[in-house]
Amino acid sequence: MDGTSDSAQGDGGLFGRPIFEDPQARRLSRVGVVDIGSNSVRLVVFDGAARSPAYFYNEKIMCGLGAGMPETGRLNPEGKTRAMAALKRFQALARGMELPPLTAVATAAMREAEDGPAFRSEIEQETGLRIWVIDGEEEARLSAQGVLLGWPGADGLVCDIGGSSMELAQVKAGQVGRRVTSQLGPWRFMDLEGGKKAREKYIRKTMKGLAETLQTTGKRLFLVGGSWRAIARIDMERRAYPLHVLHEYRMDAAAVLDTLKFIEKSDPDELRSACSLSSARMSLVPYAGEVLKELLAAFEPSEIAISSYGIREGLLYEQMPQQLRDRDPLIEASRFSEAKDARRPGFGKKLYSFVLPLFPGADPSRLRLVKAACLLHDVSWRAHPDYRAQTCFDNATRANLGGLTHGERVFLGLALLHRYKNKRDGTRFDDFYALIDEDQQREAEVLGKAMRFGSMLWMSDTSREGARLEWDSAARKLTLFLTEEASPLYGEVAESRLNALARAMSADGVEVKTEG
Numbered sequence: 001m002d003g004t005s006d007s008a009q010g011d012g013g014l015f016g017r018p019i020f021e022d023p024q025a026r027r028l029s030r031v032g033v034v035d036i037g038s039n040s041v042r043l044v045v046f047d048g049a050a051r052s053p054a055y056f057y058n059e060k061i062m063c064g065l066g067a068g069m070p071e072t073g074r075l076n077p078e079g080k081t082r083a084m085a086a087l088k089r090f091q092a093l094a095r096g097m098e099l100p101p102l103t104a105v106a107t108a109a110m111r112e113a114e115d116g117p118a119f120r121s122e123i124e125q126e127t128g129l130r131i132w133v134i135d136g137e138e139e140a141r142l143s144a145q146g147v148l149l150g151w152p153g154a155d156g157l158v159c160d161i162g163g164s165s166m167e168l169a170q171v172k173a174g175q176v177g178r179r180v181t182s183q184l185g186p187w188r189f190m191d192l193e194g195g196k197k198a199r200e201k202y203i204r205k206t207m208k209g210l211a212e213t214l215q216t217t218g219k220r221l222f223l224v225g226g227s228w229r230a231i232a233r234i235d236m237e238r239r240a241y242p243l244h245v246l247h248e249y250r251m252d253a254a255a256v257l258d259t260l261k262f263i264e265k266s267d268p269d270e271l272r273s274a275c276s277l278s279s280a281r282m283s284l285v286p287y288a289g290e291v292l293k294e295l296l297a298a299f300e301p302s303e304i305a306i307s308s309y310g311i312r313e314g315l316l317y318e319q320m321p322q323q324l325r326d327r328d329p330l331i332e333a334s335r336f337s338e339a340k341d342a343r344r345p346g347f348g349k350k351l352y353s354f355v356l357p358l359f360p361g362a363d364p365s366r367l368r369l370v371k372a373a374c375l376l377h378d379v380s381w382r383a384h385p386d387y388r389a390q391t392c393f394d395n396a397t398r399a400n401l402g403g404l405t406h407g408e409r410v411f412l413g414l415a416l417l418h419r420y421k422n423k424r425d426g427t428r429f430d431d432f433y434a435l436i437d438e439d440q441q442r443e444a445e446v447l448g449k450a451m452r453f454g455s456m457l458w459m460s461d462t463s464r465e466g467a468r469l470e471w472d473s474a475a476r477k478l479t480l481f482l483t484e485e486a487s488p489l490y491g492e493v494a495e496s497r498l499n500a501l502a503r504a505m506s507a508d509g510v511e512v513k514t515e516g
Helices: 077-096 108-112 116-127 136-150 195-214 226-239 253-265 268-275 279-299 311-318 329-341 347-358 364-376 385-398 406-420 430-435 438-454 492-504
Strands: 030-036 041-047 054-061 103-106 131-133 156-161 166-172 175-182 220-224 303-307 467-472 477-483 509-515
Touching (some): 041 077, 041 311, 077 116, 103 311, 108 116, 136 156, 136 175, 156 226, 156 279, 175 195, 220 226, 220 279, 226 279, 226 303, 347 364, 347 438, 347 467, 364 385, 364 406, 364 438, 406 430, 406 438, 477 492, 492 509
Parallel strands (some): 103 131, 220 303
Antiparallel strands (some): 030 041, 041 054, 156 166
């Protein structure tokens, strides 16, 4: 087996040359960023493939710096104490991890409190951490760039809500467009005199002005921020949704409104416990829900997508060269995983070429999943043989992979499950399969069984092409061509796996031919 040379596509393209060894990418292989927000202070350390990094370390402290600020004009004293302790800890962790200097940004609470500049100086003096206090439009831009890290072709409106502000930004064709900021963070209006009716009037009036400025309706809405993610997690609970991965979770306006009603009727403590939310986060959810209701009314989004990527990922994206930004995050992450964990790095490319004839006419969105599966087909080999199929499915559906819808996660997971297991019935993943239709389930099974068979045809890198498949869809005939050099690889187990693939494809005939 051999693969189509990537050189035909140059360094770019969906399946272009791997870039994670490029010096510019390696510079981003492990970096730490700190986000000092109105609600929380968080350290994230990114590692792995720079275009789709894993979270090497992620710690959040709910400090509540913005609590009470509308009344006092100053940062919450208890929040300052907790934030200082957290930042000292983060600096100590960074030294222990031997990281480059942390990149730290502070948002609404720090920039607007009258004691914000003094607290910033105090932090810098006591920790040595340099803090960038950014304005609302810059916060919107960085959050939107975080969305672009996960969705390179994102087209729509990004909405990032924090404790003291809410930002909106337009994204299209990999670029951030017009952006605005507002005081629609829950800390700003939760104690507004006049109660719920006064809050509703305030939010609606503010949102109307934002909509008039942006004039973006009917687009996809990307929601960034802990309060939005909490609402999405509650939506999952209400729907008994099986895959608890918030990134790329999709909703429509009707579902969101149903969930907001569900929140109103539910006991907060029971809901918080069921959804594993902190009490500090749960206390803000009803007020964020009031904002979300008016946001949907003003912008009428066609679809709503939750993004776990925001300002911190935007800071990483900021440091990327355009060559890296243009890459597919799924393929880059899969390449990196293969290079790090596979028994034979590079074989995924050959396997992709081998299985490709089984997917004639497949569009690029399907081919990228086929490619990713081939790259990932062997990265779980260290797991116990009895659990490799489960490990593969878990990794695909729950790993930090960008550029994947939930349905695509399940497709990829199911293909990798069938790489190690003929049957999928009776696994603990049965509830997941309904996230894709029967045709997609069958296609994932075919891919998995093709990889299961193809993985047996190892040949040296210097060998010429040793095996290839041919699929005649009209005659429903599957043919395997082997060179004389490769023919000894076709033993009893290989024959059994080829027949299993043929059954999955509903083939009427299987033939094996030797080529000179």
